[in-house]
Amino acid sequence: MTSSMNQPVPTGEQSSIPEMSEVVLEVRNLTKHFPVGSFFRPKTVKALNDVSFTISRGQVVALVGESGSGKSTTARLISRLMPPTSGEIILRGKNVLKTEPVHPSLSYRKEIQMIFQDPFGSLNPVHTIGHHIERPLAIHKMVRPSKSLERVHELLETVGLTPPDEAARKYPYQMSGGQRQRVAIARALAVEPEIILADEPISMLDVSIRMGVLNLMEQLKEERGIGFLYITHDLASARYIGDRTMVMYTGYVVEAAESRELMEQPAHPYTQMLMNAIPNPAGGLLRKKAEARGEIPSLTDLPPGCPFATRCPKVLEICKNVMPEKEYLKQDRDHWVRCHLYGSGQEPTPATIF
Amino acid sequence: MLEVRDLRVEYLSQKGPVRAVDGVSFSIAPGEVLGLAGESGSGKSTIAHALLRVLRPPAIITGGEVYFKGKDVLALAEHELEDFRWQDISMVFQSAMNSLNPVMRIGDQIADVLVRHKKLSKRAAWQRAGELLDVVNIDKKRLDAYPHELSGGMRQRAVIAIALALEPPLMIMDEPTTALDVVVQKEIMQQIEELKEKMRFSILFITHDMSLMVEFSNRIAIMYAGEIVELAGAREVFENPLHPYTKGLINSFPPLTGPKRKMTGIPGAPPNMAEPPKGCRFHPRCTMCQPVEGERRPKLQEVLPGHWLAYHEGIPGVNVKGQAVKNLNPPGLVF
Structure with missing residues (x-):
């Protein structure tokens, strides 16, 4: 696993110890309004209003709120699945909405990866697990094609799917929810991202296997300095894994603090x-x-x-x-x-x- | 009031029968809330459906006895069932969204039950439906509303109103608040608690949320792979869990207070019920497993007053009733 540990890091930084203060992603005044209603009676759904925060290297920022409060919209805007109405997304000092306004560049997509809530819907049923992880490796030219399979096995081992060669040959339907979510994590890891946006990654999993997935995320944060945006409606898990917690209500972040501080006071x-x-x-x-x-x-x-x-x-x-x-x-x-x-x-x- | 003995339910599949519920016994006293906890696929909902006799093939009840107030439920004929369902036992389903008819007004859906069972006139039923909405804190004007016009919490309240319509002595609640936000969940659980005090019904409460279950139930039965592995008072289960699965389940919910500590959850995944593990069904995931001769299945037995546990008998130092077990080193219990 040592090859993936050597992530491309800026000069002068030790890769082994995550530097907490080093901001990787910054979001400023992010706003998303959806137009709805008829032509004559236009209305807007104010899904997200003036949201600003930062994620540092090796930091888990938890975003909690009720359904419809704008948590997922935040993740979708940052992953640039849709454009914000206004606001700025700054990745390592680069204002990406200015430099690449229409489509996110390959390098941006490499740095920001996403894990979705539903592990049953996020994997293609007609492809093997191995194929799911090979694709990003090929698209982002992470390894030479001859080394691709080896890397797939390494990744599967990292997320605890062993034996990896057997797991790689399986189809999604042959795996349980928790295993599929691990595949989704392995797929996100394949491109060695700096930030992973995890949108309710455990809410559809069986209770007894949730902690396993959370602990895996924590391990990745500590070993590789990956920053997470952890979206959840469960405050207890936000406290468990989140360094910082932000509370959302109707598209506004209404309070943010260190997780323990927030929940104790x-x-x-x-x-x-x-x-x-x-x-x-x-x-x-x-x-x-x-x-x-x-x-x-x-x-x-x-x-x-x-x-x-x-x-x-x-x-x-x-x-x-x-x-x-x-x-x-x-x-x-x-x-x-x-x-x-x-x-x-x-x-x-x-x-x-x- | 309700007595279930050795209930067995099988799903017939092409690969052979899948035993979803395998020899489950429990009882519910008047006014009691019995919690049924376990992961998805452990057989919780199947039990609920079996009690109401609404299982459809390929699911069939293959054994056991269910007595409700002395009535043999499994022997009831189809026309007797019509009176039994809703009048004796009603049910609140998990997803209110799917259990309400989207093209019928809320009022009609409540009145429907009253017209059918109580032979009320349409007008009287509609009147009573209004009262029921009042009971669950919904404005009477909402009788005219269609389900899509109500919020998730209101829909769930409407479903509870339908379940209350005939004032049954027992209500089955299958994950009544799982799809709701915590604030709404709290309101609804408080309301159910109030109604229960007022109307004195019993509840079979099904959920996978241990925290909610401990707060709301009097006793809790923990299910794993179609069996009850532990059954005791709610606080007892939480404070003195004996079964490794119960311990793991409780260890899967991070606390909201106190210092941060590593939570482990349970390794592995729930078993495939088509081929359940031999012997103790939890053994492939168990951290305290000890080999037992002949792959026997552990039996549910009373180890402390009111505290039932599935474990292997005849292991030295284990088969002692009373305090001895409570202070026993965990590895001494063999599962």
Whole structure:
């Protein structure tokens, strides 16, 4: 496996120790609006609004939120499966939307790989596992054709599919969900990417094999310095694997911090509500009263103020009219929140819920 | 109230029968919530369908007994089943999206049950349907709505209203909140809890989410490959799990508090039920496995008061009832 360990890294950096502060991918003010409705009554679905974050080498950034909050849209925009309405994507200092506006270049696609939620839909049923992994090797000219099979076996071994020659000959239907997800990871690894966008990689897997896939991701992060955007609706797994966690609501990132900081001292009322709603064997779900009722606002007509105002137990008058800006609570942990409860310069008062 | 003894269900396939449920026994007392936990394919839903006798070929019940309030469910004739289903046991299915008829109004779907079973007039049934929506916190005006006009959480509530319509003493809930977000899940589980207190029904609660199950159930049965491997009080299962599979399952949910520690999950994959492993079905994935003579299958037995465990009998130091087992070194138990 040593050959793949020697990734092309910039000069002056030791490849063995991931440098946490080295930003690989930066996203600035990413916005995506989908036009819907008829010609005479056009509407827009505001799927993603003003999302900014960075992913460093060997960092796992978790993106959590309910369905429809814009998590997958974020991944799709970064993978450039569709163009953003506005915003910038910067990979290693290069503003890729400027330099390659229409189609992402081969080199961009090599650096940003994706793992999808559904391991049953993301592999082609008529091709062998080996074929799935050989394709990116050939397209990106990663190895000489004569070495291709050898490399496929190496990759399969890395993701724990042994014996690799047997696995390579199988078809997707002969594998379980967890094994298929490992194939998807091996396929992403084939091109030695810097960033892997993992869109709910474990939510369709059996409970007992989920941890195996998460541990594999963690191992890749530590051994190869791959940065992950880990998209999930499960806060516990975000805490387990994510160095940093961002919480999304109706297309806005409403709070971001170090994972433990975020879950031990959630500041945004929505984050607090999420934390309270998670079943906890230590008890309390059914005794704690649900504070917020009501529905998530429609993305076609978001209220002018904070989108959470209609459900928020601590709503202020200003919340209904003005969208709050980012407020930093703790600079050292890079903990910020979009909420009027935390005014500029104000002493942070996040609730400790445990 | 419900008594299931040695239930067996097979799916007939071209390669021979697949035994999806293999000798499962449990009971549910009035007002009790029994949780049935396990991975997909472990036979949870098959049990639910068998209890309602809605299994269709190729699935057939090949053995066992099911008694509901003294009634032999497996012996009921087709016309008796019509009264039995929904009146005695109703069911909330996993995906509300698929269990509601997309071209019928919500009101009609609830009223349908009442007209059919209670012989109410259309108008009275519609009236009662409105009350039921009230019970599950949906505005009565939504009687006129079609399923696609409701959010996921509201649809699931509507399905619960249909299950409540005849006030059955037992409700089967098959992953009632799996497709929902946590906040909505919490609201619905709280609502079910309130209704249960008010209307005093029992629940057979099926899910793979151990955390939710521990909070919501009184007792939990852990299933693996068509068998119950452990059955005990909810807190007991969580705090003192004895079976390696139960331990692995609990170790598959990272905690929300406390220091970060490595979680291992369970190595390997669930077995192919067409050819289940011989002997203990968990042994290919088990980290505590010890060879047992003659590939015998472990038997479910009571090892602590109210705590049942499938393990091998006759191993020195193991076959002791009571406290001894609790303090036993894990490798001493042979599975």
